[in-house]
Amino acid sequence: MKLLQELSWFFKSEWKRYSIAMVLLTGVALLNLFPPWITGRLVDQAIAGTLDASRLQNDVGLIVCLGVAIYILRYLWRLSLYSASYKLGALLRQQVFTHLLRQSETFYNEHQTGDLLARSTNDITAIEMSAGEAILALFDGILTGVVVLTLLFTLIDWRLTLIALLPWPAMAFFFWRINREMHNAFHLAQKSFSDMNDSVQENISGIRLLRAYGLEQHATDQFNEKVANARDANLAVIAAEAKYGPVIFIVVGISFLFAVSGGAWFINQGSMTIGELTSFTLYLGYLIWPMFAYGWLLNLLERGTVAYKRIQALLNSTHQILPEGTQTAPPEATLTWNIHSFHFTEGDGAALQSIAGSLTPGNTLGIVGPTGSGKSTLVKLLTYQLPASNNCTISYGDNRFDHYTTDSLRKQMAIVSQEPFLFSISIAENIALGTPNASLKEIRRAASLACIDDDIQAFPEGYHTLVGERGVTLSGGQKQRIAIARALLMDASLLVLDDALSAVDVETERTILQHLRQNRQGRTTIIVCHRLSALQHAEEIIVLKHGRICERGSHHELLQLQGWYHQMHAYQQLEQAVIEGH
Amino acid sequence: MNHPAENSTSTHLPRDNTVHTSGTFRRLLQYALQNKPLLWVAAALLLLATATDVLGPILLKIFIDDYLVAASFPFWDLLVLLVLYLAANIGAAWFGYLQSIKLGAIAQNVIQQIRQDIFAKVIKLPVSEFDFTPTGSLISRITNDTESIKELFVGVLGVYIQNSVKVLGIFIAMAFLNWQMMLVCLAFIPMVVTVMVVYRRISTPVFQKGRQLLSEINAKLGENLQGIRVIQAFNQQQRFSEDFNDTVNRHLQVRRRTMQLDALLLRPMVDMMHMLTLAGLLYYFGINVLESTIEVGILYAFINYLGRFTEPLIEMTQRLNLFQQSMVSAERVFQWIDRKSERLTGDLCFSNAPSKLELRNVNFSYTPNNPVLKDINVTFEPGSFNGIVGHTGSGKSTIASLIMRFYQPESGQIAADDRPLARYSDDAFRKQFALVQQDSFIFSGSILDNIVMGRNICPEQITLAVSQAGLNSWVERLPQKLAFQLTERGANISAGQRQLISIARTLAGNPKVIILDEATANIDSETETIIKNALLQLKGKATIIAVAHRLSTIKSADQILVMHQGKVTQQGNHESLITMEGLYRHLHQMQSAQWQLLEQN
Secondary structure, three states, X not given: OHHHHHOHHHHHHOHHHHHHHHHHHHHHHHHOOHHHXXXXXXXXXXXXXXXXXXXXXXXXXXXXXXXHHHHHHHHHHHHHHHHHHHXXXXXXXXXXXXXXXXXXXXXXXXOOHHHHHHHHHHHHHHHHHHHHHHHHHHHHHHHHHHHHHHHHHHHHOHHHHHHHHOOHHHHHHHHXXXXXXXXXXXXXXXXHHHHHHHHHHHHHHOHHHHHHHOOHHHHHHHHHHHHHHHHHHHHHHHHHHXXXXXXXXXXXXXXXXXXXXXXXHHHHHOOOOHHHHHXXXXXXXXXHHHHHHHHHHXXXXXXXXXXXXXXXXXXXXXXXXXXXXXXXXXXXXOEEEXXXXXXXXXXXXXXXXXXXXXXXXXXXXXXEOOOOOOHHHHHHHHOOOOOOOOOXXXXXXXXXXXXXXXXXXXXXXXXXXXXXXXXXXXXXXXXXXXXXXXXXXXXXHHHHHOOOHHHHHHOOXXXXXXXXXOOEOOOHHHHHXXXXXXXXXXXXXXXXXXXXXXXXXXXXXXXXXXXXXXXXXXXXXXXXXXXXXXXXXXXEEEEEEOOEEEEEEOHHHHHHOOOHHHHHHHHHHHHHHHHOOO | OOOOOOOOOOOOOOOOHHHHHHHHXXXXXXXXXXXXXXXHHHHHHHHHHHHHHHHHHHHHHHXXXXXXXXXXXXXXXXXXXXXXXXXXXXXXXXXXXXXXXXXXXXXHHHHHXXXXXHHHHHXXXXXXXXXXXXXXXXXXXXXXXXHHHHHHHHHHHHHHHHHHHHHHHHHHHHHHHOHHHHHHHHOHHHHHHHHHHHHHXXXXXXXXXXXXXXXXXXXXXXXXXXXXXXXXXXXXXXXXXXXXXXXXXXXXXXXXXXXXXXXXXXXXXXXXXXXXXXXXXXXXXXXXXXXXXXXXXXXXXXXXXXXXXXXXXXXXXXXXXXXXXXXXXXXHHHHHHOOOOOOOOOOEOOOOOOOOEEEXXXXXXXXXXXXXXXXXXXXXXOOOEEEEEEOXXXXXXXXXXXXXXXXXXXXXXXXXXXXXXXXXXXXXXXXHXXXXXXXXXXXXXXXXXXXXXOOOOOHHHHHHHHHHOOOHHHHHHOOOHHHOEEOHHHOOOOHHHHHHHHHHHHHHOOOOEEEEEOOOOOOOHHHHHHHHHHHHHHEOOEEEEEEOOOHHHHOOOOEEEEEEOOEEEEEEOHHHXXXXXXXXXXXXXXXXXXXXXXXXX
């Protein structure tokens, strides 16, 4: 019930649809009362012999009209109610997505994509059910119950009603119990299903080993065991579900028996007619739905509540958005940083320590160092993908990052990250991601600079070839070069290549870097890389180790130092010889 | 090679699937027929349940017409009626309950059988099949698609059989009571069938459009979440958000359309027909009552029956949508079950000694025009220790895969003991050959379980393997010794220990050819030393071929092959190769330089 309270904002905004649905449902409930009553009256008239052709025609005609009217009302309430609840689903999907788009790095480090996906699909469906089906069960269940009971007690015979209703509480009780049993069984069935899933996953990925050891039989036996478990768990669900049938059947059967015997007694006494008894038993049938609705409602609400909590937890995690100001970031400004120490979380060791420096427009900064030395963290700080902590000052021009609007900052920076991500749209659209209005000519120019134009031309549909499952599969190097073209098309004042050339061969790397120098004069570049040959022309290179600067200077200065940079350079030359087969 | 017609967008139904559908459907039914005894029991129970079910209204009718209207209440007659009524009621409930469980069991058995069949098939397919099928889609075939077939059996077939018999039973009972009135009710059936046909025709495309949009939404969501950093870095949140909202809105509209169709043609429609039939019954009754040829109890019973067959029919109309989806799934599952498992079916056996292996002019490529091995000619002498080294992509691991018969050479031949490797029987091959991979495969269970792996191995052999693999010193320190429980993927032990266990597993089979594929790539140098010693001890007892990234692993090999771009460029032992100017020496220098860099850290 608390869930419905929490969803009240939505019910209020859709009050018209919900009100209409409720009025229509009330109409259906009331109109439904007539056919049994007409039937009963007709039976009495038949027995009394007072029935004539015109009365009969009137009554039958009335039932036909009622049937049509109820049909129309039923159609209409469904339209109103489900239009509303589906809208809630759409609304939540859009809200969640917009919210996700605004989250920063830290958020995505904390949440698994799979989990986020589950929340924005299954959970939203569950909430949607609560706003539609649960409301229906709640409102219509109570309404039908109250209307029918009132009628039975006041208009037909309250004594007979009491007698006939004797077995009904048992139905409510059993429905509640079966519901719980179903719920548990369902959980187990889902677990057994995911166990089976895991087993398949494990065996398919380990297929070579299975084959090498001749363990197909062993694996098959294990899998068959999981399948058998899944079968048993599912049978338990079926067994639980099958109990609804007999409960309804026996309770209704006994209730009918009571009604007919009691009715017979009253008829014999003369206080009731056979027609009234006929109507009465027809009305009794109407009471099954409210009983069922009650158990169903509990189930829907329970699932909806869990789902809504998860969605809310997601929507409320706003603290991870980057702080932003109101100024517009200028093009071509000096980047200055003084990082005394930077921690990811309070109490953890420092990820970066004592790093200061600046990068003036037109210059290139190189950042190198062994894996885990803090290169990526530094780049993320310098490009405002991570907010600076108290002991860091990072300024762009005259102000700190958080004085500018994030939008304007992003326009000044083009970042190519370690793992290039391409969307399953055309290659042209992928390159023009940041500049959707770019012409094909501009796109091709950027692609030429990134040395990928020839490759793209060779694809079946050139620049309009789709990427991914429905189109071409690209190699790592091709993806990286498309990502570089994408960044170049932005024509931003700061270009960041974060290990963005790792899958490109040395020759191509050299050409791309040469293109950059020729075409980005006066612009700023940051290059993070493993291959030192890419940094030959950088004005300054920082060597990081354990989050500190251990060497800095130009390529030639660093080679003189005889330190890490020098050794790495020697190693890479040997490696290059090996790659070339010497 | 014949790849499956992968239809990754499951929402696109093949247009011409009518012909397939009947075949697929018949095949599904054949699975059900494998449960004949259960099927008979279920059928018998269904008939009993239906018979007892329709008895109730007849008894009520007798009570009303013969006793109530006549106002005579003889005690014994009524008692008999009462007992009969209760018996029929409880009987119908009980038989119905048992019957639905039996039908459910049949459905579950069928799914179990289909799952076992597809798994057994997939597990035996050539390894090359797995290179081109994404693991995810294959898993989806075995789990999700079979789950969808389950829906067909439980939700569609079960309901249809059960409800059809029930409705039939009711009509027979009605015919006994009054066949003219039964005919009035019978008019209901063609009406419902017409509505079902119309609904199916109209709703199928809309319904599919809805599913397609939903999977588009989920795909977009997944892709955008993966690419979120790019979207943010390029400031495209607004555009992507609008695009997503647009898809969600289109989905909303289509769903409203399906809902409209449902509301127009499903439950409200059938309910209205129920009402119309009621009107028809009353009219017929009224007319005949005027001629006083009909009893009140008949009407009572008919109204009762009418209520009983409306619900099953509504249920049947609502299950229609599941059918199509399940058939698509079934077809995809059967496609896999029907694949040919082109296994090698040789019958040669090995003598119980280390084998001699020869690669003669072997060429191989995974994809056309992309040769991975070019004209390889090598001999591995019986009982010798051989190393294969080279940079990433040189083709060294492919040699291991070919020797393990995961792939067949494109041209040329691999011979074992001077006879073609492909002509040895599977059993013989497996006893003779063993593979140790880079990633050790550990499952939850004891160390012993992980070594034995369900094979029939004597205790002495296990003890020997454990000590040969250098596991003793570690295992001795464990309180439970070999019974020590490992968690999933061996998360509670080190990478080195995991690798030693997989070596012990290999040695426990007492193989005569041991292939190590980068087996020392991810482990500490201490464990590497243990493994090196183990290999040295095996010299002469087995032919060893170690594909290694680390040169230290194969330093004491009898023969080292140096590979570059699919060719053997150098050949010899460590001492001779190191003195020559060339790739091996550079590899060696490179690794020494790498060690220095690592040590500095």
